[in-house]
Amino acid sequence: MNVAKSAQIGEAAQPTPPALPQPRRTTRLIKGGLIGLLAAAAIALVIPSLISGQWPWGQPPEVANIQPVQALRNSGIPLEGWQLTDQEEVRISGKSWSAQQFNQGADSDQALVLLLRPQPWHTNLPEVEWVDLSGSQNWEIRHRQTLTIPAAETQDAVGGGSFRASFFRGANDQRTYAVLQWYAWPGGGSPSPGRWFLADQWHQLRHGDRLPWIAVSLWQPMAGRGDIQPLRDEMVAIAQEIQTTLNSTALLPAIQPQRN
Amino acid sequence: MLKKSTFTATLSRHPLDWALLALVGVLYAPLLWHWVDGWLNKSISLQHEYFSHGLLGFPFAAYLAWSFRHKWQQLPDRCHWLGPLLLGLGLSGYLSGLGDWANLSFPLVLAVLCLSLKGRAGFKLQSFPLLLVLFATPNQIPYLIEPYVLPLQRFIAAVAGFILLQFGVDVRVQQIYLFVNDQLVEVAPHCAGLKMLFTSLYVGLMLIYWVGLGTSRLRTSLFVVGIVGLSIAGNVLRNTMLTFFHGYQFNDAFHWLHDSWGGEVYSAITLVLILYLARWIQSHVPASLSAFEIRANESV
Numbered sequence: 001m002n003v004a005k006s007a008q009i010g011e012a013a014q015p016t017p018p019a020l021p022q023p024r025r026t027t028r029l030i031k032g033g034l035i036g037l038l039a040a041a042a043i044a045l046v047i048p049s050l051i052s053g054q055w056p057w058g059q060p061p062e063v064a065n066i067q068p069v070q071a072l073r074n075s076g077i078p079l080e081g082w083q084l085t086d087q088e089e090v091r092i093s094g095k096s097w098s099a100q101q102f103n104q105g106a107d108s109d110q111a112l113v114l115l116l117r118p119q120p121w122h123t124n125l126p127e128v129e130w131v132d133l134s135g136s137q138n139w140e141i142r143h144r145q146t147l148t149i150p151a152a153e154t155q156d157a158v159g160g161g162s163f164r165a166s167f168f169r170g171a172n173d174q175r176t177y178a179v180l181q182w183y184a185w186p187g188g189g190s191p192s193p194g195r196w197f198l199a200d201q202w203h204q205l206r207h208g209d210r211l212p213w214i215a216v217s218l219w220q221p222m223a224g225r226g227d228i229q230p231l232r233d234e235m236v237a238i239a240q241e242i243q244t245t246l247n248s249t250a251l252l253p254a255i256q257p258q259r260n
Numbered sequence: 261m262l263k264k265s266t267f268t269a270t271l272s273r274h275p276l277d278w279a280l281l282a283l284v285g286v287l288y289a290p291l292l293w294h295w296v297d298g299w300l301n302k303s304i305s306l307q308h309e310y311f312s313h314g315l316l317g318f319p320f321a322a323y324l325a326w327s328f329r330h331k332w333q334q335l336p337d338r339c340h341w342l343g344p345l346l347l348g349l350g351l352s353g354y355l356s357g358l359g360d361w362a363n364l365s366f367p368l369v370l371a372v373l374c375l376s377l378k379g380r381a382g383f384k385l386q387s388f389p390l391l392l393v394l395f396a397t398p399n400q401i402p403y404l405i406e407p408y409v410l411p412l413q414r415f416i417a418a419v420a421g422f423i424l425l426q427f428g429v430d431v432r433v434q435q436i437y438l439f440v441n442d443q444l445v446e447v448a449p450h451c452a453g454l455k456m457l458f459t460s461l462y463v464g465l466m467l468i469y470w471v472g473l474g475t476s477r478l479r480t481s482l483f484v485v486g487i488v489g490l491s492i493a494g495n496v497l498r499n500t501m502l503t504f505f506h507g508y509q510f511n512d513a514f515h516w517l518h519d520s521w522g523g524e525v526y527s528a529i530t531l532v533l534i535l536y537l538a539r540w541i542q543s544h545v546p547a548s549l550s551a552f553e554i555r556a557n558e559s560v
């Protein structure tokens with residue numbers, strides 16, 4: 001085999017501008033400084049880890065108080081002004097969701113479907129929830145938009161914050177729905193896993209543990225292949241309520257573990 | 261006896277350099293061991309697996325960096341201001357112990373050493389080994405690009421379904437799902453062949469340097485396009501076979517190709533084909549189009 005060293009990569013660059021050579025004392029000083037800092041890092045991390053046998057990267061960060069989040073799978077959440085007619089745990093594409101059905105009362109045929117997928121374990125990340133849902137329902141998706149929903153007015157300082165949600169019409173041969181979905185986390189939300197990732201990194205740097213997440217998908221049945229705009233305000237109001245409820249119940253212990 | 265005295269002689273000639281190397285080793289050997297253990301035992305996460313080409317890349321990068329040491333010593337000592345600045349960033353990442361930050365501190369600290377000891381020239385000299393280390397450092401980029409892989413998943417499902425149809429298999433394709441005999445196969449993001457694509461591109465990078473394709477942009481771009489095409493074609497074939505096995509209940513064959521050493525066979529075949537592609541490009545593709553035109557004119 002020819003070992004042809006690439007001409008651009010291997011060559012040393014010409015020193016520009018013509019500079020005085022660095023005095024040996026400075027070189028020694030720099031090397032000494034580097035050695036000192038690296039040694040300090042070694043003492044700070046390597047020695048305690050060798051003694052205890054536990055390395056920080058061997059234990060990935062966990063969600064503080066994950067049980068309330070996981071419990072949502074079996075309980076769902078209440079919605080004000082709507083009657084819960086059914087709640088059960090369903091499996092979609094091999095993943096567990098809490099499926100709830102609401103009615104607005106006996107005399108109205110307004111219905112609502114709320115699907116929640118709380119993260120099953122500390123290490124789970126928001127990934128393909130939306131693809132799973134639209135795949136299992138075999139939806140044709142139209143009029144997709146991203147809404148920025150401000151926090152509800154009654155929000156207190158804890159968990160207050162606007163969030164983003166994806167709004168679209170999903171239709172198959174049997175039914176058509178206006179769908180609003182997002183990943184909810186303490187104090188925010190977004191349909192994009194990348195946004196959760198950023199929020200989680202920031203949370204890890206500040207608190208050292210993981211940011212919990214719950215996938216929320218809200219469906220409102222509608223007449224086939226119509227416009228979803230008339231349904232927007234109502235669904236946004238319900239979404240605000242959902243986010244507030246989640247922030248003050250399941251997601252609350254994650255950011256305030258000291259509160260009882 | 262002679263070897264021992266040469267070693268101690270080198271040690272006494274460059275005590276500070278050896279001390280630096282030793283300290284970097286002390287800091288990062290446990291972390292690197294953690295990565296290697298995760299790659300060999302598949303015990304960390306799917307995202308971590310995307311970087312298993314580090315098993316090849318790190319020794320190669322170390323070999324290259326070591327082979328540059330004479331040129332390195334000839335460079336004048338210089339400290340680039342970025343060096344000490346980034347060192348703080350790198351060490352705090354390392355000390356935080358948090359996943360990506362600790363991982364990425366490794367290439368960062370190595371780069372800092374180059375900048376602080378030999379300045380910009382030193383960094384340029386070692387830029388290729390540093391690049392190899394960077395591209396093999398586990399991070400969460402495979403996770404972040406998942407939402408964007410959907411078109412590729414659909415494409416693979418569609419082509420796999422088409423191929424199966426040509427063989428007379430009763431298959432129905434729905435977005436990223438394939439139905440054969442009412443058995444469902446989902447082309448998930450991790451089945452879209454991204455891991456093999458990353459590994460292939462990385463091995464391609466190593467080959468570009470080793471075989472010397474890097475001097476010609478025509479050859480390099482053709483090689484990269486070839487790798488991507490080969491990777492996608494291979495993955496389509498793999499998904500076709502998996503769907504076939506699952507549809508006709510050849511569960512052992514499915515398990516072999518999907519979970520067991522069938523995957524390794526697939527990877528090995530792909531990498532051998534990439535090696536042949538590199539050789540072929542080196543012998544049959546001119547260094548640039550102008551050379552091609554000159555040859556064409558000459559033959560006329």
